Amino acid sequence: MTDVAPLRPPAKAVADRRLPRWQTGQVGGEAHLEAVDVPGPVLSEESRRLAERIMARYPTRRSALVPLLYLVQAEVGWVPRQGMREVAELLGITTAEVEAVATFYTMLKLRPCGKYVISVCTNPSCALLGGRQLFERARELLGEEAEGGVTADGLFTLEEEECLAACDKAPVLAVNYLYFDRVTEERLEEIVESIRAGRVPEAARGGVPGELREVSRTLAGLGTLRDASTALPEEGARG
Amino acid sequence: MAEFEPVLTARWGDPEAVTIDGYLRTGGYQGLRKALRMAPEEVIEEVKSSGLRGRGGAGFPTGTKWSFIPQDTGKPVYVVANFDESEPGTFNNRELVERDPHQLIEGIVICAYAVRAHTAFVYTRGEFVWPGTVLERAVAEAYDRGFLGKDILGSGFDLELVVHRGAGAYICGEETALLESLEGYRGQPRLRPPFPAVEGLYRSPTVINNVETLSCVPHILDRGAAWFASIGTKTSTGPKIFSISGKVNRPGNYEAPMGTTARELIEEYAGGVREGRRVKAWTPGGSSTPFLTADHLDTPMDFDSITAAGSLLGTGAMIVLDETDCVVDATLRFTQFYAHESCGKCTPCREGTWWAARVLRRVEHGLGRMEDLDLAFDIADNMLFKSFCALADGAASPIQSSLRFFRDEYEEHVRLGRCPLRAEEHPLLEAVSDRTGGATGRLAQVLPEGREVELGEVLR
Ligand SMILES: Cc1cc2nc3c(=O)[nH]c(=O)nc-3n(C[C@H](O)[C@H](O)[C@H](O)COP(=O)(O)O)c2cc1C
């Protein structure tokens, strides 16, 4: 049998990178604890005051669970176990209950995460127009460790994204969930380079993406994005 | 196309419309003023006789849904706007809120008045950081001007509106999973009955409607049920925003009367297929609705006609594939989506989506066997109507419909040992097929020991 050394290692493009929802998170088990925990407290006095405000919006405190985890993410940049403990205390439920919820949602980052989460949509409407190639280019640019982890400079986490509900602007890429439309590989390179150089480019809508901590604050329900007017650029109605 | 005047998208050309002043200048909150002068029951009657059916996928009559809310339980009533929009191919809710958030708010206030709710939520998809911000700003304006809060427009009616952000889970668009999520639990569906109208949020009577559905409501109140019913068809009334994407020249949201044909939407509104190619397959309402083919293009896009054609109107999201696109590949990618988004609560869906993705993957990449086609169909059959919620039915749709209409293409994958349309082959397969002149079937003969296992891992 001849050697087939020139074969490249298996591209994970075909393997499932996306874990099923019922397997996401993977928190729990002693072996993981070190990687997913930090010393406390993680919520500042100010955050605890804000937490009270958030809880007061809902008929039950428990409804504020996800917003409070976003608040932890706004403090730490991701959601360590210690954050779950503090949220559990605030809500008067067990840490296990908080963990059960936290592991369900992909926007709660349960391990250290880049300041900028790059999401590339590879669902068919985007894939038909080059979404997959864009994702592969992003993998090359950011390196393997960006997927499910964070680049050595702490800047990037890369995610293969499901339909972002902007298929008319395919292929779509998001930086901390602000969208860039009809992104080419050159544009992707520009975006990555600019972020590395400390000049985050402006998204198609919503202004310049802040760091994940800042965006998590918005997601917790605590205010708006920086330097973005509500007026929409671009083409208007069709019909 | 000419005589239809856009309703829901009428303000989209006007950048001022996102502000309350711009909205008021163009007739905004007139529907609410009229509603507040009517009895709540009269508002429900008006919506009922407009014939409005839910735009979130199922097409349930909206007025009827509101009339199911019991008023004698002693519990509060809640209204929830479903702004979780995640069905692949669907993107009209996002643009509705980005361009005209007050239209939604007005619809919510009217709905809450009709069902006597004093608390409403907008469950906003987590990824909608920006649309959610547009909405929050509009909500703040509406409070300032007395369209939300205490004693709205002096009517004595109070309403609090909370914008809640999700955290990335397609299943939270399913109404009972949404309620679980909003209560602070994992977003997994509940058993129905009891339906949310009876036991919804916090086990209280709850109305859940899609953003586009609620955006229709102000117009019904302002211009009358009869006017609304005069648009569209007898059983699918009113205007509809069709999200058209994929291989068309001008992808976008296009508002047209219910019952406009798919051909007109694709060819005239969306500018036809790119590079003069022909439509091969398309979905009428997102990935959860069975594929249709070029033979179905003259079908009117309304609930009943699309059902009669063997699919579902769903969200009106048309994903268009041309003759150079691989249907097996699109089906595989959709199936991977469902496998990822399955909440894991019930076995047919949790296991079925996972296995179907694997079987389809090996077919797409040239390692399939003819039996795999029936196997994939069978797996889908074991999910369809046998699972806890409709996510699994949606997962079965692309698999079964593509096998029905494009079986030849599947068989060609198996015969050739590769995808006939894929430009780039998987690197391992490429090398393998170099050695076998295309056939990847006899792996053991061409791969050294170890490599075989590696490839097996990839294509399992
Ligand atoms: C898996 C799944 C996902 C859904 N996602 C959404 C969604 O994102 N938005 C939506 O309005 N309805 C969604 N629905 C439909 C809702 O369950 C519900 O029928 C709808 O919100 C009711 O609103 P309508 O009567 O105005 O259509 C989904 C259903 C399922 C089964």
Ligand code: SF4
């Ligand atoms: S059908 Fe799928 S998504 Fe729905 S409850 Fe079952 S496992 Fe969850």
Ligand code: FES
């Ligand atoms: S498929 Fe990429 S945004 Fe919809």
